[in-house]
Structures are given as structure tokens and as C-alpha cells.
Amino acid sequence: MSGDGALEQLRREGRIVIVGASLAGLRAAETLREEGFTGSLTLIGDEPHEPYDRPPLSKQVLLGHASADRTELPRRHGLDADWRLGVAAAGLDMAARRVRLADGDEVEYDRLLIATGVRARPWPHPTEAELDGVFVLRTRDDAARLQRRLAASPRRVLVIGAGFTGSEIASACRERGLPVTVAERGAAPLVGALGGVIGQVAAELQREHGVDLRCGIMVTGLEGDSAGRLRRAHLSDGTTLDADVAVVSLGATRNTEWLAGSGLGAGPRGIACDAGCRAFDVRGIVTDDVFVAGDVARSPHALFGYQFLSLEHWGNAVAQAATAAHNMISSSSERRPHLWVPAFWSSQFGVNIKSVGVPSLGEEVIVTQGSLAEHRFTGVYGYQGRVIAAVSFDQTKWLEFYQRQIESAAPFPPEYSSVDRRPEGLRPVPADFPDPSLPTHGPSVTVSGYSPTDQRITFTPARA
Amino acid sequence: MRLVVDLNRCQGYAQCAFLAPDVFAMHGEESLLYNPHAEAAQREQVLRAATACPVRAILVEDPDDAPDRVEEEGLSGVR
Numbered sequence: 001m002s003g004d005g006a007l008e009q010l011r012r013e014g015r016i017v018i019v020g021a022s023l024a025g026l027r028a029a030e031t032l033r034e035e036g037f038t039g040s041l042t043l044i045g046d047e048p049h050e051p052y053d054r055p056p057l058s059k060q061v062l063l064g065h066a067s068a069d070r071t072e073l074p075r076r077h078g079l080d081a082d083w084r085l086g087v088a089a090a091g092l093d094m095a096a097r098r099v100r101l102a103d104g105d106e107v108e109y110d111r112l113l114i115a116t117g118v119r120a121r122p123w124p125h126p127t128e129a130e131l132d133g134v135f136v137l138r139t140r141d142d143a144a145r146l147q148r149r150l151a152a153s154p155r156r157v158l159v160i161g162a163g164f165t166g167s168e169i170a171s172a173c174r175e176r177g178l179p180v181t182v183a184e185r186g187a188a189p190l191v192g193a194l195g196g197v198i199g200q201v202a203a204e205l206q207r208e209h210g211v212d213l214r215c216g217i218m219v220t221g222l223e224g225d226s227a228g229r230l231r232r233a234h235l236s237d238g239t240t241l242d243a244d245v246a247v248v249s250l251g252a253t254r255n256t257e258w259l260a261g262s263g264l265g266a267g268p269r270g271i272a273c274d275a276g277c278r279a280f281d282v283r284g285i286v287t288d289d290v291f292v293a294g295d296v297a298r299s300p301h302a303l304f305g306y307q308f309l310s311l312e313h314w315g316n317a318v319a320q321a322a323t324a325a326h327n328m329i330s331s332s333s334e335r336r337p338h339l340w341v342p343a344f345w346s347s348q349f350g351v352n353i354k355s356v357g358v359p360s361l362g363e364e365v366i367v368t369q370g371s372l373a374e375h376r377f378t379g380v381y382g383y384q385g386r387v388i389a390a391v392s393f394d395q396t397k398w399l400e401f402y403q404r405q406i407e408s409a410a411p412f413p414p415e416y417s418s419v420d421r422r423p424e425g426l427r428p429v430p431a432d433f434p435d436p437s438l439p440t441h442g443p444s445v446t447v448s449g450y451s452p453t454d455q456r457i458t459f460t461p462a463r464a
Numbered sequence: 465m466r467l468v469v470d471l472n473r474c475q476g477y478a479q480c481a482f483l484a485p486d487v488f489a490m491h492g493e494e495s496l497l498y499n500p501h502a503e504a505a506q507r508e509q510v511l512r513a514a515t516a517c518p519v520r521a522i523l524v525e526d527p528d529d530a531p532d533r534v535e536e537e538g539l540s541g542v543r
């Protein structure tokens with residue numbers, strides 16, 4: 001009874017602090033209010049902006065169809081919150097339940113949600129990264145700067161890394177008529193996320209749209225002129241390339257440094273949490289007052305062998321934020337697991353790419369509808385005899401069906417034959433993912449396998 | 465007015481592009497590109513598009529029904 005009373009008090013007059021005022025932070029705050037939380041709500045965000053949406057930044061904004069500083073997320077309703085924007089959280093005292101801010105202020109909480117996301121991995125050579133013309137793309141300020149530079153008609157744009165963001169940037173440049181070179185260390189674009197078979201289709205798309213795509217190539221150095229402006233890049237095959245803009249798209253780093261020494265299980269791979277979004281501490285014990293959601297979280301998923309998934313996906317941030325918020329103000333019997341089936345979309349070279357499940361777990365892939373050659377198809381991934389993921393290029397309508405196949409652990413290869421009976425749909429082929437032990441350009445899904453049965457939680461400390 | 469489309473949910477049916485062509489546009493076969501900031505003059509069209517979307521993928525913040533904005537709430541910490 002007294003436990004219920006404490007929960008009622010928390011819901012009525014507790015203090016909830018959310019660190020990270022972006023997609024996950026905003027959606028969690030809305031859910032808290034919708035579920036009847038009437039206590040104090042504080043949102044802490046290091047960017048000086050209201051929560052805004054990132055996916056348009058590499059698409060509409062770079063194409064000039066939308067403005068980078070008008071991408072604020074719509075609100076479902078008022079929040080009655082205390083916004084601390086433009087100031088970073090700098091430390092966490094879990095025993096005292098206190099967040100320390102960079103300006104020295106301290107904020108106490110009864111429940112804390114960490115939604116600090118990720119940031120773009122910078123070009124590794126700091127002096128080269130400083131050159132005028134070298135960009136990354138994560139924030140709306142990044143997008144505004146890059147879009148301005150693209151509008152000034154650079155002679156050539158070099159995109160370093162052909163993951164989803166890099167490929168979308170290359171696509172936008174081509175649509176603006178700009179000469180683009182894409183340098184990708186792997187065998188094809190999107191290879192870390194979708195594997196080599198589908199990656200080949202992405203490569204064809206790029207080349208058909210006039211991208212100078214160079215795979216199996218690393219950029220070894222960026223060179224500027226005497227005024228500090230980017231002039232050329234040096235490539236691992238010994239050649240050089242003249243370019244006045246380079247966009248570094250080498251994946252992302254998790255924003256967990258501020259938690260160093262806090263005792264929370266937070267490191268470069270994110271913050272591990274249970275399926276109910278409660279963070280683990282360094283001892284592998286789950287906390288009851290610190291929750292995690294969005295790109296910064298790693299959480300076990302029952303559908304995928306309880307593996308810890310880090311998903312840098314918009315839909316994951318929305319769904320996990322809602323679950324975390326619900327669980328923050330619920331008794332243990334009312335808590336829900338984050339059981340969202342991973343899904344994302346990308347728009348590039350006029351093609352709508354969508355996926356459900358976890359393609360990077362796939363051992364084999366089979367084309368069940370359409371054709372790779374036509375760049376319009378549905379591919380289904382199999383793992384240990386079951387359907388684990390599906391990807392579509394301009395065939396969205398099929399994905400819902402495969403989502404249900406994934407949820408019901410349907411057998412792979414699928415028993416039904418390909419609907420339109422193309423030859424490539426007759427048998428599965430190896431999905432051709434790169435060796436996970438080799439570094440790649442940041443796949444959008446990373447998986448590490450700690451099953452609940454072997455009960456090992458490895459703590460990866462933050463880098464010094 | 466602010467809007468966002470859940471593109472995981474969007475099926476590319478293009479009703480929105482038909483009803484509010486200045487805000488929503490198809491790009492290629494089934495990609496939807498939209499302006500996350502629609503002008504006030506577009507309000508009626510945008511609201512109609514959001515209602516017409518068969519999978520309810522469009523979330524609009526109606527300025528006439530505006531929730532408290534950051535400026536109106538206890539904002540601190542900005543400059």
C-alpha cells in the first residue's frame with residue numbers, strides 16, 4: 001500500500017528531468033503529460049533550439065525545398081515544462097539524484113530520462129577537419145551551413161562514407177546538378193545496413209545518377225590552400241581528387257561522455273537498458289529511477305534473441321520514448337517492454353527505401369517481389385531458418401506483410417513462391433554483410449549478443 | 465504551422481500531395497517530401513490532407529489550437 005502511495009505522489013508532485021531535448025525527449029514529455037503526470041517536468045538540451053526533426057535535413061533541406069531553421073517538431077499539446085535549452089548536462093550524481101549542468105546549476109529528480117542521442121563522428125584529423133569546406137551533418141546548424149555552401153555551386157563535392165546519410169547527401173547534390181564523388185571503404189553503399197547484394201543495387205542507383213562512386217577506397221587526407229580552404233583529398237589508391245566541399249559521413253558517436261564516472265553503464269556504444277528502458281549501472285544492476293530512450297539506448301529485444309540493439313532510427317526514438325515515459329510513472333506490474341519492430345526509411349535518387357526487422361542479422365536474402373535489376377523489389381532476410389527482416393525499394397506496400405512474418409517467426413526461405421515468379425526469387429543467396437570484426441562506416445544497426453542465459457553484461461568504459 | 469509525417473507509416477498514397485500540393489510532393493514513385501513548416505495560408509489544405517491520409521501518418525500542430533510554446537513556458541538557460 002505504501003508503495004502505491006509513493007507512486008501516486010510521484011505522479012502528482014514528483015520531479016521528472018529529461019536530458020536531451022530532441023525527438024525522444026519531446027515525445028517522452030508528451031506521453032508523461034498524457035498519462036496524467038502533473039509534477040514538475042524539466043527538459044535539458046544543449047542545442048539552443050526547440051526540438052526539431054532531423055530526417056528532412058539530408059533531404060528536403062539540402063534540396064532547398066525546406067528551411068533548416070523551420071523544422072521544429074509539432075507538439076501534440078502543451079507541456080507546462082521548464083525548458084533549459086542551450087546548456088548541456090555535465091554530470092550525474094545517482095546517489096543524490098542530481099543532474100549537474102555545464103553552467104554550474106544543479107537539477108534534482110525523482111525520475112530521470114536520458115535521451116542524449118548521438119553526434120556525427122568528426123573527421124579524425126583535427127586540423128584537416130577545421131578546413132573551410134569540410135562538413136558533417138547532424139544538426140540543423142550543420143544543415144544550414146551545408147545547404148548554403150551547396151547553393152554557392154562548388155566545383156565538386158566529396159562525400160566520405162556511403163551509409164544512409166552520405167548517400168542521401170550525394171543524391172541531393174546530384175539533383176542540384178553538382179559533381180559528386182562518393183568514397184566508401186566497403187564494397188558498396190549501404191553495405192553495413194543492408195548487405196552486399198542490396199548494396200550493389202544502391203551502387204547502380206548512384207552511378208546511374210552520375211555519382212562518381214569509388215568503393216573499397218579510403219580518404220587518407222584532406223588538403224587545404226594557404227587560406228585554409230579545402231582544395232583536394234588524398235585517396236588510399238594513391239590518387240588525389242580536387243574538391244572544395246567534403247561531407248564527412250562516417251557514422252555517429254553516442255553522447256555519453258557527460259556520464260563518465262557516474263556509475264551508470266554508459267560508454268561509446270551507448271547506455272544499456274532493460275526492455276523496460278531502465279538503465280543498467282556499471283555493476284550490471286538495473287536502476288529504478290534512470291531511464292533511457294532513442295539513439296543513445298541499447299536495449300534487448302525478445303524477437304531478436306534478446307540481443308542488445310542500438311537503433312539510430314526515428315521510429316525507434318518515438319516508440320521507445322513512449323514506453324520509457326509510461327514505465328517511469330507506472331508500477332512494476334504495469335510496465336511494458338519496448339517491443340517495437342525496427343523500421344526505417346530513406347529517400348535517395350528518387351527511390352523510397354524502407355526496411356523492417358534487423359537486416360544486418362540476415363545470413364541470406366531472397367528477392368520475393370520485383371527485380372533487383374529494375375531497382376524495384378522486396379528482399380527478405382533469413383536468420384537461422386526464420387524471417388528476420390525485409391527491405392523494399394519502391395515497394396512499401398509489401399512491408400507490413402513481412403513485419404507480421406517477422407513477428408510470427410515465419411520460416412525462411414518463405415514457403416510461398418515469389419508472387420511474380422521472377423528467376424531471382426527462386427532461391428536465397430548469401431546476404432553478404434561485411435565481416436563485423438572489421439570497422440565499417442557505421443552501420444545504422446549494431447548488434448552485440450548477450451543472451452539472458454549466459455548472463456554476461458559487459459561494461460565498456462568511456463574513452464579517456 | 466509545424467508538421468511531421470511518420471514515413472514508416474506512410475504508404476505513398478499521395479492523397480496529401482493532391483490536397484495540399486504546396487506542402488506535400490511525391491518524389492519519384494513513392495517517396496514523399498514535405499515542408500515541415502507550412503505557411504498559415506495553407507492551414508485549411510494541410511488539415512484536410514492530414515485528415516485524408518488513410519494511415520494517419522501526418523501530425524500537424526494547429527496554430528489556432530496552439531499548445532504552449534517554449535517562449536510561454538518557464539524558459540531558462542538560453543543566453
Ligand SMILES: Cc1cc2nc3c(=O)[nH]c(=O)nc-3n(C[C@H](O)[C@H](O)[C@H](O)COP(=O)(O)OP(=O)(O)OC[C@H]3O[C@@H](n4cnc5c(N)ncnc54)[C@H](O)[C@@H]3O)c2cc1C
Pocket residue numbers: 019020021022023024025044045046047053054055056057058087088089090115116117118119137138139165255258293294295296311312313314315317343344345346347
Ligand atoms: C541527417 C539525418 C537524417 C536522418 N534520416 C532518417 C531517416 O530517413 N529515417 C530514420 O528512421 N531516421 C533518420 N535519422 C535518424 C533520426 O533523426 C534519429 O534516430 C533521431 O533523431 C533520434 O532521436 P533522439 O532524440 O534519440 O536523439 P537526437 O535527435 O540525437 O537528440 C539528442 C539531443 O540531445 C542533445 N544532447 C546531447 N548531449 C547532451 C547533454 N550532455 N546535455 C543536454 N543535451 C544533450 C543533443 O544535442 C540532441 O539535441 C536521420 C538523422 C539525421 C541526422
Ligand code: SF4
Pocket residue numbers: 469473474475476477478479480481488496516517518519520521522
Ligand atoms: S496521404 Fe498519408 S500515406 Fe499518402 S502520401 Fe500522404 S502521408 Fe503518405
